[in-house]
Amino acid sequence: MGCTMSSDPSVDKRSLFSANGARASVSPNSVLALTTGDPRVFEPFWRKMGDACKVVIGGGDLMSYFSDVGNVCWFLEPELGDAIRRLHRVVGNAVTEDRHIVVGTGSTQLFQAALYALTTPAAAVEPVSVVSSAPYYSSYPEVVDCLRSSLYKWEGDACTFNKDGPYIEVVNSPNNPDGTLRETVVKRGQGKVIYDFAYYWPQYTAITSAADHDIMLFTFSKCTGHAGSRIGWALVKDKDIAKKMTQYITITSIGVSKESQFRAAKIMKVICDGCQNVGSTAAKSGNFFEYARVIMSKRWQKLREALQHSEYLSLFKYPRERCLFTGELNERLPAFAWLECKEGIKDCEEFLRGFDVVGRGGKAFGADPKFVRVSLLCGDEDFNGIIERLLEIKGIRNGN
Amino acid sequence: MGCTMSSDPSVDKRSLFSANGARASVSPNSVLALTTGDPRVFEPFWRKMGDACKVVIGGGDLMSYFSDVGNVCWFLEPELGDAIRRLHRVVGNAVTEDRHIVVGTGSTQLFQAALYALTTPAAAVEPVSVVSSAPYYSSYPEVVDCLRSSLYKWEGDACTFNKDGPYIEVVNSPNNPDGTLRETVVKRGQGKVIYDFAYYWPQYTAITSAADHDIMLFTFSKCTGHAGSRIGWALVKDKDIAKKMTQYITITSIGVSKESQFRAAKIMKVICDGCQNVGSTAAKSGNFFEYARVIMSKRWQKLREALQHSEYLSLFKYPRERCLFTGELNERLPAFAWLECKEGIKDCEEFLRGFDVVGRGGKAFGADPKFVRVSLLCGDEDFNGIIERLLEIKGIRNGN
Numbered sequence: 001m002g003c004t005m006s007s008d009p010s011v012d013k014r015s016l017f018s019a020n021g022a023r024a025s026v027s028p029n030s031v032l033a034l035t036t037g038d039p040r041v042f043e044p045f046w047r048k049m050g051d052a053c054k055v056v057i058g059g060g061d062l063m064s065y066f067s068d069v070g071n072v073c074w075f076l077e078p079e080l081g082d083a084i085r086r087l088h089r090v091v092g093n094a095v096t097e098d099r100h101i102v103v104g105t106g107s108t109q110l111f112q113a114a115l116y117a118l119t120t121p122a123a124a125v126e127p128v129s130v131v132s133s134a135p136y137y138s139s140y141p142e143v144v145d146c147l148r149s150s151l152y153k154w155e156g157d158a159c160t161f162n163k164d165g166p167y168i169e170v171v172n173s174p175n176n177p178d179g180t181l182r183e184t185v186v187k188r189g190q191g192k193v194i195y196d197f198a199y200y201w202p203q204y205t206a207i208t209s210a211a212d213h214d215i216m217l218f219t220f221s222k223c224t225g226h227a228g229s230r231i232g233w234a235l236v237k238d239k240d241i242a243k244k245m246t247q248y249i250t251i252t253s254i255g256v257s258k259e260s261q262f263r264a265a266k267i268m269k270v271i272c273d274g275c276q277n278v279g280s281t282a283a284k285s286g287n288f289f290e291y292a293r294v295i296m297s298k299r300w301q302k303l304r305e306a307l308q309h310s311e312y313l314s315l316f317k318y319p320r321e322r323c324l325f326t327g328e329l330n331e332r333l334p335a336f337a338w339l340e341c342k343e344g345i346k347d348c349e350e351f352l353r354g355f356d357v358v359g360r361g362g363k364a365f366g367a368d369p370k371f372v373r374v375s376l377l378c379g380d381e382d383f384n385g386i387i388e389r390l391l392e393i394k395g396i397r398n399g400n
Numbered sequence: 401m402g403c404t405m406s407s408d409p410s411v412d413k414r415s416l417f418s419a420n421g422a423r424a425s426v427s428p429n430s431v432l433a434l435t436t437g438d439p440r441v442f443e444p445f446w447r448k449m450g451d452a453c454k455v456v457i458g459g460g461d462l463m464s465y466f467s468d469v470g471n472v473c474w475f476l477e478p479e480l481g482d483a484i485r486r487l488h489r490v491v492g493n494a495v496t497e498d499r500h501i502v503v504g505t506g507s508t509q510l511f512q513a514a515l516y517a518l519t520t521p522a523a524a525v526e527p528v529s530v531v532s533s534a535p536y537y538s539s540y541p542e543v544v545d546c547l548r549s550s551l552y553k554w555e556g557d558a559c560t561f562n563k564d565g566p567y568i569e570v571v572n573s574p575n576n577p578d579g580t581l582r583e584t585v586v587k588r589g590q591g592k593v594i595y596d597f598a599y600y601w602p603q604y605t606a607i608t609s610a611a612d613h614d615i616m617l618f619t620f621s622k623c624t625g626h627a628g629s630r631i632g633w634a635l636v637k638d639k640d641i642a643k644k645m646t647q648y649i650t651i652t653s654i655g656v657s658k659e660s661q662f663r664a665a666k667i668m669k670v671i672c673d674g675c676q677n678v679g680s681t682a683a684k685s686g687n688f689f690e691y692a693r694v695i696m697s698k699r700w701q702k703l704r705e706a707l708q709h710s711e712y713l714s715l716f717k718y719p720r721e722r723c724l725f726t727g728e729l730n731e732r733l734p735a736f737a738w739l740e741c742k743e744g745i746k747d748c749e750e751f752l753r754g755f756d757v758v759g760r761g762g763k764a765f766g767a768d769p770k771f772v773r774v775s776l777l778c779g780d781e782d783f784n785g786i787i788e789r790l791l792e793i794k795g796i797r798n799g800n
Contacts, residue, residue, distance in 0.1 A: 036465065038464050040463070043460050047460035049458075049460070050459070053459025054457065056456050057457075057663060058446075058453065059446035059447070059453025060453075062626075062628040062629070063439070063443055063627060064627060065627045065628060066438060105630075105653040105656075108651075109653050116547065143651055147516065148522065148549055149548055150548035150549075226462075226463050227465045227654075228462040228659075229657060230655060251539070252509065252543065252546065253653075254627075254630065257505070257657035259659035260658075260659045
């Protein structure tokens with residue numbers, strides 16, 4: 001599906017998180033800045049949990065660089081490793097048996113660690129090409145080309161990629177920005193694949209199988225909404241790759257915050273207890289993914305209603321799939337709305353900006369400017385603001 | 401002082417933190433692995449603090465990517481910014497007025513952020529040279545050359561550097577590994593300087609003035625011993641440089657753990673209260689730096705005694721200086737012992753390994769293999785182990 005769109009490797013290089021791309025309080029005339037995916041949407045769930053998710057850290061706790069010196073990833077807190085394995089078993093979204101877990105400062109750092117691991121030591125003079133089918137996550141080109149590495153180089157859309165030699169394909173499924181499910185596109189012998197499963201959780205999509213690939217990335221931010229913790233993890237089949245990823249994180253940040261790991265482990269435990277209805281906090285917590293799915297479902301319903309019969313904007317339709325986690329036929333409920341302007345409007349970002357809604361335009365994702373990505377993970381106030389503005393846009397034609 | 405040693409840019413590339421470079425329990429025949437600077441030495445202080453340093457984080461706290469959208473460093477928790485400014489005011493080791501604070505995942509990430517900020521956008525085809533006078537922190541070459549960037553390149557010892565064009569000099573003072581105080585060496589018009597003040601705290605050295613440079617890096621690990629938190633900070637004079645450093649951290653890890661920032665702010669507050677004898681916890685905590693200085697002083701005394709009249713090993717002698725923080729004439733008490741083998745022993749690392757003491761050899765620091773760096777920040781058991789082995793080495797000649 002991504003392959004039908006034009007690629008533009010000269011992506012927009014502006015900062016992902018400019019100050020004005022941040023939270024905004026909503027008033028009738030305020031600018032709704034929804035360029036980032038700050039996941040405030042699930043905050044009420046965690047607020048109502050009260051003490052069940054509370055962590056207490058004493059002054060002398062978690063002081064060492066080291067967590068588990070016998071493990072390939074020596075800075076991974078064993079409790080977090082256990083919690084990650086349990087979470088994947090409970091959700092059924094990834095195979096963890098015989099995998100090494102590497103923890104990172106968000107999956108962003110793990111993506112870089114994987115690039116390093118797959119291109120070190122350098123086998124050729126030319127940097128290895130890194131591609132992903134457009135529309136691709138706007139951060140990939142920024143991260144890959146940030147330091148102008150001689151090890152690897154961003155080559156844009158996987159669909160139009162035709163260079164010989166080694167390459168790395170990033171597969172983001174469900175895909176940011178457009179919510180589509182993805183598989184590899186290039187499929188050549190010398191290719192390596194990094195699977196970015198940031199959104200492969202039951203609140204966003206049906207869990208259709210336990211993913212089983214060589215390198216799979218996950219992030220706490222999109223799973224639970226705890227973006228501030230900066231916790232990501234990789235499930236890695238090959239020990240040498242896991243070692244090199246660990247080495248990268250050692251060199252660039254000497255490990256990952258122990259406080260964040262400790263807290264993430266606790267929160268994952270509470271989620272699993274709630275899903276399995278075990279433990280002392282289970283009754284109180286309930287099933288987080290069920291809660292999150294209901295919210296996302298309501299948001300998508302409101303969004304589709306607001307755009308129904310719109311003369312200006314349209315949305316993809318996604319198929320329903322059987323979810324192994326919920327046991328139901330589930331709608332896809334992406335974290336972002338990938339809005340397409342209808343004929344006559346060439347730049348959808350600019351068009352929405354006219355209504356004080358700031359999304360991120362298609363060009364940043366290697367796609368046509370007629371698209372714009374708007375985050376649906378914002379807080380309620382911001383989300384209601386989007387809906388109001390979209391209704392306002394629909395009203396223009398009707399003379400309201 | 402650093403300039404008198406031979407440089408070797410082909411530094412040892414083995415991992416900083418191999419599994420066997422980690423904590424070891426000490427028994428008469430066990431290997432004492434002291435290659436890393438894991439700062440366990442101050443742990444007893446924080447353990448005895450009990451509740452005074454305790455942090456409690458609820459399930460719904462610290463969830464957002466954002467901390468302070470109006471600030472250049474939008475992911476810096478304001479409480480941490482305030483705590484950092486207060487700490488420097490209390491200690492008197494750096495000027496914070498009219499500086500931007502950028503927080504990082506350890507000062508390691510900030511070092512990379514500074515390299516990025518000083519070389520972007522690239523002005524020339526050739527990468528900018530990065531140098532530091534030998535013996536230099538063994539991590540610098542690893543970090544600089546890790547991704548084979550076209551922006552910058554490690555060029556080794558600043559003392560022998562003679563290339564034209566732009567360069568960056570890293571000044572680490574007090575210096576890791578040898579504890580010397582440093583200033584710039586190259587002093588040419590096109591140079592930029594990054595000051596790494598990891599060890600510029602009263603437990604290691606006299607505070608002789610408030611450092612006042614364009615880019616200064618500090619790390620929580622060496623200040624308080626909380627290495628697991630991965631918190632570093634930069635004091636940056638120029639707003640555009642601070643913006644670019646922030647951009648680097650945005651691209652590579654979308655900010656820094658909020659949990660670690662929250663806890664670091666609390667611990668810094670307790671330290672300042674203790675130093676200033678204010679607040680409810682002051683009486684209990686006392687002056688951390690005084691405590692830490694007493695421990696370091698005892699360790700250096702034991703170390704010098706163990707090496708007195710040694711036929712095989714010697715240590716630098718450091719001058720005493722007037723400390724503005726303690727008001728006293730203070731000895732230098734470096735975090736590492738930089739041991740030099742006497743004539744007849746060419747490889748000090750190998751020599752010590754014969755006694756089951758594993759340090760990091762001089763070559764990794766761009767220095768002669770007759771040197772070895774041994775960490776003095778280990779726990780008591782490991783430290784007593786070093787002293788025993790050093791006495792054992794001294795005893796060989798005496799036939800004991």
